[in-house]
Amino acid sequence: MKKAVYPGSFDPITKGHLDIISRAYAIVDHLTVAILENPRKHSAFTIEERLEMIRRCTKDYPKVEVDYFSGLLIDYVKRKGISVIIKGLRAISDFEFEFQMALVNRKLNPDVETLFMMTNSKYSYLSSSIVKEVADFGGDFRKLVPKEVYQLIANKFPQNE
Template sequence: MNIAVYPGSFDPITNGHLNIIERASTIFDEVVVGILVNPDKKGLFSIEERVELIKRVTSHIPNVRVESFSGLLVDFMKNNNIKVIVKGLRAVSDFEYEFQMSLMNKKLSQDIETLFMMTSAEYSFLSSSSVKQVAAFGGCIKGLVPDEIIQDIMSKFCD
């Protein structure tokens, strides 16, 4: 079985993330969305909430599995028999960082490959950070994130 992991924090998942997941699901038998648990960062959403949100917005894609993990990505991959990392790129600036990460992962595990996918042009400006900033100031996030999670995001900023 040809399995890939699409790792990230997804805090929150954006339409750009979803675009990469949907496209990767047409290439691989299974795509595992791997949500990194970073104990040093306090996210907008808990890990459990992120898993639930991503499961909700990917429920229409039968070959997508959502899991959280902590520690090294290469260890998660070994434990799940995954050989390919999918990384989305928005711009050249993303490539430099992601290229360094791919080299580090290759150093840690020789049998791992990284596949870079360019995001669709309509999402090239989009990041979880920008979504949070717009939402924090009461701006409209429609079209930036899947419709079914807009209320979940906005409720984080309402008292």
């Protein structure tokens, strides 16, 4: 049974993330969506809020588990008995960093494979940062995020209420 992890900040989850989740779900036996708790990165949403948002968006996927971790991904993967890391790739800008991470992770544990999934062209421009930027300036970000989480995100940005 192939267990995979899709790691990220998901601050907040976007339609681009959900697209990767649903496509990865179709090819692996079990998928853990894992939020990286990174004390060095300021986040808009707490871990609990992000867990709740991802759970709402994946409620129809019984083989998806939502979790969080801190420290090295490769250590988390080992603890969980996971053998595949799923990453999404948008543009050249994602490539350089992800290429380096994949090679480091392979060095640290050659039994774990990183799989890259190309973005859906509909969402190639989309990131959590863009969602926060649009929301912060009172723009309409409804089309950028799954409908299950729109209100939770809007609540953080009073200019949208």
